Amino acid sequence: MATRSQGLIVLTLVACLAWMGAPAWAAASADPPQRIVSLVPALTEVLFTIGAGPQVVGVSSYDDDPPEVLTLPKVGALLDPDTERILALRPDLVLVYGSQNALQTQLAKAGIPVFEYRHAGLADVLPVFRTLGTLTGHETEAACRVAEIEARLEAVRTRVAGLPRPTTLLVMGREPKSLRGIDASGGIGFLHDMLELAGGRNIFEDVQREAVRASTEMLIARAPEVVVELHYNVEIKESRRDEERALWQRLGAIPAVRGKRIHLLFGDHLVVPGPRLVRAVEEFARAIHPEAF
Amino acid sequence: MTRESSKDANGPTAHDWDHRPLRSRLMITVGGFGTLALAVAVLAPLVGSTPIDFARVFDRSIPFVDNADAQIFFLARLPRVLAAMVVGSALATSGVVLQAMFRNPLAAPETLGVSAGAALGAILAIVLGFTVTVGPFSPVPIASLAGALGAATAVYLLASAPRRPLSTAVLLLAGVTLNAFISALILFVQYLSDFTQSFRALRWMIGDLDVGNYVPILASLPLVVVAFAMAAMISAPLNLLTLGGDVAATRGVNVVRTHRLAFLTASLATSAAVSLAGPVAFIGIVVPHLVRLIVGVDNRVVLPAAALFGAAFLVGCDLVARTVMPATEIPVGIVTALVGGPFFLWLLVRKV
Numbered sequence: 001m002a003t004r005s006q007g008l009i010v011l012t013l014v015a016c017l018a019w020m021g022a023p024a025w026a027a028a029s030a031d032p033p034q035r036i037v038s039l040v041p042a043l044t045e046v047l048f049t050i051g052a053g054p055q056v057v058g059v060s061s062y063d064d065d066p067p068e069v070l071t072l073p074k075v076g077a078l079l080d081p082d083t084e085r086i087l088a089l090r091p092d093l094v095l096v097y098g099s100q101n102a103l104q105t106q107l108a109k110a111g112i113p114v115f116e117y118r119h120a121g122l123a124d125v126l127p128v129f130r131t132l133g134t135l136t137g138h139e140t141e142a143a144c145r146v147a148e149i150e151a152r153l154e155a156v157r158t159r160v161a162g163l164p165r166p167t168t169l170l171v172m173g174r175e176p177k178s179l180r181g182i183d184a185s186g187g188i189g190f191l192h193d194m195l196e197l198a199g200g201r202n203i204f205e206d207v208q209r210e211a212v213r214a215s216t217e218m219l220i221a222r223a224p225e226v227v228v229e230l231h232y233n234v235e236i237k238e239s240r241r242d243e244e245r246a247l248w249q250r251l252g253a254i255p256a257v258r259g260k261r262i263h264l265l266f267g268d269h270l271v272v273p274g275p276r277l278v279r280a281v282e283e284f285a286r287a288i289h290p291e292a293f
Numbered sequence: 294m295t296r297e298s299s300k301d302a303n304g305p306t307a308h309d310w311d312h313r314p315l316r317s318r319l320m321i322t323v324g325g326f327g328t329l330a331l332a333v334a335v336l337a338p339l340v341g342s343t344p345i346d347f348a349r350v351f352d353r354s355i356p357f358v359d360n361a362d363a364q365i366f367f368l369a370r371l372p373r374v375l376a377a378m379v380v381g382s383a384l385a386t387s388g389v390v391l392q393a394m395f396r397n398p399l400a401a402p403e404t405l406g407v408s409a410g411a412a413l414g415a416i417l418a419i420v421l422g423f424t425v426t427v428g429p430f431s432p433v434p435i436a437s438l439a440g441a442l443g444a445a446t447a448v449y450l451l452a453s454a455p456r457r458p459l460s461t462a463v464l465l466l467a468g469v470t471l472n473a474f475i476s477a478l479i480l481f482v483q484y485l486s487d488f489t490q491s492f493r494a495l496r497w498m499i500g501d502l503d504v505g506n507y508v509p510i511l512a513s514l515p516l517v518v519v520a521f522a523m524a525a526m527i528s529a530p531l532n533l534l535t536l537g538g539d540v541a542a543t544r545g546v547n548v549v550r551t552h553r554l555a556f557l558t559a560s561l562a563t564s565a566a567v568s569l570a571g572p573v574a575f576i577g578i579v580v581p582h583l584v585r586l587i588v589g590v591d592n593r594v595v596l597p598a599a600a601l602f603g604a605a606f607l608v609g610c611d612l613v614a615r616t617v618m619p620a621t622e623i624p625v626g627i628v629t630a631l632v633g634g635p636f637f638l639w640l641l642v643r644k645v
Contacts, residue, residue, distance in 0.1 A: 062487060078488060173493055176422050178431030179505055181493065207620045213496070215615065215622055216505045217369035220361055221343035233490065234422040250506060251368070253358045271489075 032137030033093035033113070037075055037086050039103075040117055043095045044069055045274035046129055049145050052136040058089045065268070065276070087112075093135065122193030125273045126150065145275060152278045153197065156285045159292040160199030168200035168288060169224035169256065172211060172271070179247055182214040190273045191230075198284035199292075200226060219251060227256040228287050232268040263287035311589055322594050326584075326601035333605040334378060337612045338370040342619065368505065376504045376569055377611045377625075378604035381576055383517050383566040385584075385603025386524050387559040388577030389595055393531040394555040395465050402563040402577035405468035405556075409475035410444025411437040411567035416479055416494040420486040429508045433497070434568045441564035447471060449556060458549045461538075464556065500573035500626035502611050509569055516565035521600065523558040527551050528593040535590070575629040576603055579637045586640050606633070 037058035038044040044059050048066050061074040073089060076082035081103045086094060087110060094107055098118035107114050115135065117128065126146045133142020170185040170192070185191040187202060189210035195202050203222040204212045212218075227248065236244055245262045248254070256262060265283050269276035286293050310318065339347070349355060349362040357363055384402050391400040402408055414436035417423070423432035448471055452464035483491045504510060530551040533541040538548045566573070580603040581595065588594050607625070610632055614625040 080484075173489060175431060175433045176418060177424055177426050178433065180431070180433070180503065181497065181501060183493070204620070209621065212620070213501075213622055213624075215342075215369065215503045216373075217341055217343055217365050217503075217615070218620075220364045220369055223361065233487065240424075251364075253361065253364050258358070 032135070033091075035089065035091045036093045036095065036136065037089055037091040038063070038095040039075065039077065039081055039100065040095055040097055041065070042119070042272050042274040043115075043117055043128070043132065045272060045276065046132055047095075047136065049275040050129060050133050050136070050138045050142040052132065052138050055136060057091065058086065065272070083107075095132075119190065119273055121188065122190045122197065122273075122277075125190060125277060129275075149275065149278045153281060156199075156281055157197060160285055160289050163199055163289055163292060165199055165201040166225035166261075166288060167203050167223070167255075168195060168226040168228060169203050169214070169219070169222075170195050170200075171214075171227060171229040174229075177244075177247065179216075179250055182219070184212050184214045186210050186212045190277070191271070194277065194281045194284055195228070195288075198281050198288055200228070200284065200288040216251070219254060223255055225255045225259065226261045226263070226288050227254075228263045228265060228284060230270045231264060231266045232271045235266045236264065311591070315591070315593060318588070318591070318594050319597070322588050322598045323601065326598050326605070330378070330601045330605040330608075333608045333612075334374055337374045337377075337608045338366060340612060340616060341365065341370055342616055342622075369503075372504050372507055372510060373502050373611060373615075374608055375507070375510050376502045377608040379510055379513055379517055380502065380566040380570045380573060381580070381603035381605070381607025382600040383513075383520065383562040383603075384573065384576040385580035385599040385606075386521060386596060387562040387566070388581040389584075389592065389599045390524055390527070390531070390555050390559045390562075391577075392581055393535060393592055394552060394559075395461055396535055396537075397465070398582065399578070400465075402559065402566070403472065403572065403574075404465070405448055405559065405563075406444045406471035406475055407441045407448075407560050407563045408567050408572040409472045409479065410447075411441035411564065412498055412572060413475050413479050413482070414438070414440025414443075415497050415568075415571070416482055419494050419497060420482055420490045430512065434509055437571075438564055438568035441560070441567055444471060444475060445556075445560035445564065449560075453553075459552050459556075461552055464552070496624065497571050498626075499624040500571035500629075502570050502573075502607075502625055504569065513565040513569045516561045520558045520562035520565070523554050523561075524596050527554045527558070528596050531555065531592045532590075535592075571626070573607065573629055574626045575633050576607055579629075579633045580606055583633075583637055583640060 034055050035057045036047065036052065036055050038047060038056060039060045041060055041063045044056065044063050045065055047053060047056055048068065053068060056072060058073045058075045059069045060077040062077050063069045073085065075085045075089070078097055078100065081100060083103060083106050091112055093113050093115060095115045095117060096103055098116050104114055104116065126149060129142045129146045133139045171182055172185060172191065173183040175181045184204055185195065185202060186207040186209035187205040188208055192202050192205070203224045241264055244264060248257045248262050251257055265287065270280045343365055345362040345365050349360060350366045352360070387402040391402070391404060392398055415433050418432045418436035423436060425432055425435065427435055448464065448468045451467040453459045483494055486494070530541065530546045533544050533546045534548065534551060542548050581599050584595055584598045584602050588598050607629065610628040611625045613632060614623045614628045617623060
């Protein structure tokens with residue numbers, strides 16, 4: 001199985017190299033947008049990864065990846081898009097989040113094309129690459145990136161295939177230095193899908209919500225064998241990580257605590273459903289199945 | 294509301310009640326509400342989202358680490374019920390004292406900016422990721438306690454400028470203004486923070502009783518006990534204050550001292566409650582009024598009744614919060630208003 005996925009990666013890379021050598025007209029579609037504003041950080045990352053970065057003229061105030069976006073104009077975010085600033089950039093395509101209805105109406109009146117997006121499951125992430133590739137005239141490059149990511153995801157799937165799937169608590173946030181206010185991934189959404197792909201079994205897989213406030217009672221009752229904590233805002237120093245893990249001693253009877261399987265992962269790539277998501281899946285898998293790596 | 298008008302409004306039964314000796318009214322009230330609080334406190338830990346086997350819970354032969362039933366009972370439910378009792382009684386007491394002191398039925402623990410101060414502290418700790426711990430206490434409760442006490446001190450200093458007695462009018466206005474000011478600061482911090490942090494901050498402000506161990510509850514007890522003791526000291530003067538400061542003064546009440554103690558009582562009780570569980574809404578305003586509809590307006594009776602009923606009410610609301618939706622919980626602050634609001638309106642319409 002491993003050789004098959006390695007073969008896939010090689011094939012993809014060959015295809016991509018061939019494309020890079022091809023004449024420019026091969027990739028060009030009719031008048032792709034040249035002034036794109038993205039209000040969704042995940043989509044900004046996708047644009048840059050498929051080679052549409054030079055066409056981006058404005059990003060949301062939360063954007064910080066890739067580093068090129070740091071110098072681009074910021075035009076507000078999900079709740080406070082700055083319509084005036086967006087219009088001033090004279091965009092020919094604006095990527096908005098699905099709930100930004102007022103902004104969409106305003107852009108429609110201004111005759112500016114809009115691409116509407118909502119976070120969904122893992123299966124919905126890669127199709128967005130292709131759609132944006134088509135929209136921006138980077139179809140082939142998008143297909144290459146998708147193939148690469150799919151190959152890496154497949155490699156993870158292969159590694160964990162057939163292994164027992166430990167019940168896992170995926171912590172998306174909690175109070176600093178405390179086990180209070182634990183927000184965990186519920187049974188839907190890309191984080192849940194990523195956890196399942198990485199060979200874990202979400203202890204809240206039956207809860208049809210993206211986030212669950214996990215009470216002490218739920219944690220004891222659902223008894224996770226592995227805890228994976230996502231720290232995407234603040235990086236905790238290496239020397240202090242043991243202190244964070246030690247907090248879990250309060251729930252010393254949970255199998256994950258007794259088995260010393262509390263994993264802390266760091267970085268905002270863990271929670272952005274863009275090209276870096278595959279890295280997050282690999283980190284999840286290493287945490288849940290260290291025996292497979 | 295004066296005592297006379299309430300007697301008329303409440304009809305002959307209330308009239309008889311008000312003419313009973315204080316000792317008998319107190320015994321009936323404390324007996325009744327005490328039984329209710331005790332019953333709720335004993336029954337609430339028996340119920341939860343997970344069915345547990347009580348034979349196993351108290352079976353000492355099973356090691357605690359292997360006994361999930363005992364863990365759920367002793368680590369999850371019992372601390373939660375105890376926290377609800379402390380928070381409910383503290384907020385209700387704070388409400389009674391503030392309403393009497395300001396002679397304003399709308400006064401509540403949120404009025405003086407103490408809750409807002411606590412919220413600002415907590416939100417800064419959440420958003421900036423404070424890592425300062427003091428002994429077993431984590432950053433958010435520490436920061437919220439500091440914020441609450443800071444706001445209380447600020448209001449008090451504003452209202453007691455040199456060479457001027459403490460003025461309840463200034464206290465109220467300063468409190469309301471500080472509340473608005475701090476609320477704006479909170480919104481500003483939320484605006485600057487990222488989406489998930491804002492959400493977590495908002496979630497903190499709805500209140501949460503899942504304290505997970507006994508240490509924070511024990512830590513809040515000294516503040517609450519001092520507050521209750523002071524409330525007991527001022528319950529009689531507070532009755533006279535409802536007639537107005539001047540009348541109270543002619544009857545021998547040290548008005549400024551009573552105001553000062555009342556403010557201190559309310560601030561300590563609110564600070565302790567909010568740093569333990571967040572600003573749980575509605576208890577401080579509804580429980581005092583509910584209790585007054587039942588036992589009349591004598592603060593000597595209202596105070597213990599409100600403390601006991603506040604405890605029972607919050608434990609009950611939290612029971613609803615943690616059991617009504619399988620696999621998830623409703624934040625308790627939503628339940629207090631959803632349950633308390635209609636109940637209060639029903640009692641109000643029925644009585645008047």
